[in-house]
Amino acid sequence: MTLTLNSAAAVLSEHNLLREIINGDSWQLDTAHIDGTDTPFTNLTYDTRTVAPNTLLVCKGRFRPEFLDGTEERGLAAYVAESDLSSHTTKPGLIVNDARKALSLLAAAFYDHPERDLTVIGITGTKGKTTTAYFTQSILNTYSAGRCALFSSVDNCLDGHTYAESDLTTPESLDSFRMMRQAVDNGMKYLVMEVSSQAYKVNRVYGLTFDVAAFLNISPDHISPIEHPTLEDYLYCKRQIIANSRTLVLGSECRHIGLLREDAAMHQVPVSEFGMLDDMPRDGADDQTCAWPADGTHRAYRMRLDGNDLGEFSLDLDGDFNYKNALAAIAIAHAAGVPADCEALRALEHTKVPGRMMQYRDERTSTIAIVDYAHNYDSVVKLLDYVSTRYGERNPRITLVAGSAGNKAIDRREGIVKAAQDRISRFVFTAEDTDTEPYEDICRDMADHVTNSHVASDTIIDRTQAIASALHEAQEDKDRTDVVLVIGKGHERWIKDLNRHVPYEGDDCVVERLLQ
CATH class of the missing domain: 3.90.190.20 (Mur ligase, C-terminal domain)
Known part of the structure; x- marks a missing residue:
């Protein structure tokens, strides 16, 4: 899809975000009588410093109208904002109810929906997201001959083997879709990404549906005036991943698990649960993903998936708690299509995570x-x-x-x-x-x-x-x-x-x- 003023307005209208279009003294609901409505934008940005010829600028966050001064000379073609900014530009403005939501939808369209060419896996939880993401990528990379990308709080990987340090746990939506496009162009088939509570709080993943979502656990964290005012708000934001997924992998010992199961049922999302043997429900436990100590040591665990004995696993990454992360990764990879008897599951045994243990x-x-x-x-x-x-x-x-x-x-x-x-x-x-x-x-x-x-x-x-x-x-x-x-x-x-x-x-x- 080529993004134009006309198609941008259509996308925003479809999601009930567009309030009106301001073009000089004219306020209207469509792009009729506006010059260049079908001219493709060559640049989409939320940073006025990067405005170039034929740019669509999304004015989000603490945007001040005077930031627009001088942007027309550098190529501003139109803007998206939550208020009328025509006092600082003559270019058309798409006025929306939520600029962050608009940015995510427009970014997906601008980069021609790369998420549709990927099996996208989102992992949330208070603890273990990064380690689980690395384990999962390792399995899927082995299974797909190196075609799994990664977005994590430590590194991003867009080609299956090159890692670059990241700035955010979950990138801004425009950056996410840009990197997804690069990953697809690099031949990637899978994407594993950490999904923070802030990603939903500020709509970094708005409109994105995960093929597999994993909810590992929840405990108090990120409670502050500039993050989440309460634990309830923190959990509510994390819960949004359930409504935006096609299947859910759920940690069986997660606090408030009843509420998470209700979320899944309400949105008709199938659920598989994982946990250490002592954490699993007794009824139907054989149908779950289980693990238990094999020989009384803390260096090897025996794992079972859907009733299949997978044998003993021994990790290079120390710490018994990392076996639970490994178990989560196996359940996630299986939900993404890796057979229970596939040797690729063992790739996580030799996976290291930078900065972890x-x-x-x-x-x-x-x-x-x-x-x-x-x-x-x-x-x-x-x-x-x-x-x-x-x-x-x-x-x-x-x-x-x-x-x-x-x-x-x-x-x-x-x-x-x-x-x-x-x-x-x-x-x-x-x-x-x-x-x-x-x-x-x-x-x-x-x-x-x-x-x-x-x-x-x-x-x-x-x-x-x-x-x-x-x-x-x-x-x-x-x-x-x-x-x-x-x-x-x-x-x-x-x-x-x-x-x-x-x-x-x-x-x-x-x-x-x-x-x-």
């Missing part, structure tokens, strides 16, 4: 460092549970290097401290991503939540120096096992400060360099 050792001093993206109460609890299971017999001294996001998710700060303070020896609070809130204030807020007088607490704003301090102290006693947990940034090569991405070496690189 990356372990480094200094054998000279018995120091172990783990880099992980853990960033809230639940993920820190699971990380410490892993340390206790894996290294508890050594009675290790544990140090946690952590910051927390600025300007949002304020509850994470107390959650991280609460999860760790009775299980570790030392906190080192440091910089993490922020918009305008000072790092010092975030660290002070976290330190104020420390109530255990037996745990040390230090603040070192420079993140590299904070990691160095933790590792140096760990290496001082060669006869003791020390575990240093560095959480929050993983392999990201930037830290967000004052709304800018400031280059940063990356937690993984810092730890590896210092231990060498």
Whole structure:
């Protein structure tokens, strides 16, 4: 489909978004008597800085009318907005009820609906989205000879093998459809993407139907004035993926699972559930995806899918909780068409996720460092549970290097401290991503939540120096096992400060360099 003013108006009218078209002094409901209505747009953007000849501009968010000044000279052909902006341009305006919804629909049309040429898989949940997405892509890549794309909070992959660091968990709609078009042009047949609650909150995936949707779990997170005001709102936004899917894969131990099942029934979406054996419903359990320990260890699990014994699975990615993510990926891939007896399911055994459970050792001093993206109460609890299971017999001294996001998710700060303070020896609070809130204030807020007088607490704003301090102290006693947990940034090569991405070496690189 070639996007023109005429076809853009038709798309917006079809979805009941178009209020009127403003063309000079004329206000109308169609494009009649407007010059160039069938001339294809060569550029679609929401950023006035990228306006080029024959551009359709979508004015969303905190758009100010004066941003339009000078855009006609650079090629503005028409605009889409929620209000009349004709005082700043003579070009036609498509006035809509919701500019973000309009952007998503127009982006799909502009890039000729690439989603129709892909099996699109959306994964949501509070924990495990990224790992599950990587596992799922690994299976589908093997099954399809390398033709599975990935959109994740860590990396995007548009050709099955080249990964580029991403900025958002779920890209802005225009960027999503542009990347989908690239993926299709690269021969991709599948797309696995993480779907955040914000993606539905701000309509980044409006109009997109997932062939397979996965709802892993839900726990309090992203509660703040600029994200979700309440847990109910957070869950409501995540639930929207169910109404916008053709089949649902659901974690059997998910909180509020009854409500999620009702959503699926209301929208006539078939459901398959997965879970560890003890989590599964007893009735009909043989028809579900199950797993259980094979030999009493934490390194191999036996898995079953639709009554078929898949055998033992052993992951290169450490952490027992990752077996649940692997189980989810198997269920998702099966729902996407991979047979239960396909060898491709085993591809996840050797899948690594950048920044997830990356372990480094200094054998000279018995120091172990783990880099992980853990960033809230639940993920820190699971990380410490892993340390206790894996290294508890050594009675290790544990140090946690952590910051927390600025300007949002304020509850994470107390959650991280609460999860760790009775299980570790030392906190080192440091910089993490922020918009305008000072790092010092975030660290002070976290330190104020420390109530255990037996745990040390230090603040070192420079993140590299904070990691160095933790590792140096760990290496001082060669006869003791020390575990240093560095959480929050993983392999990201930037830290967000004052709304800018400031280059940063990356937690993984810092730890590896210092231990060498």
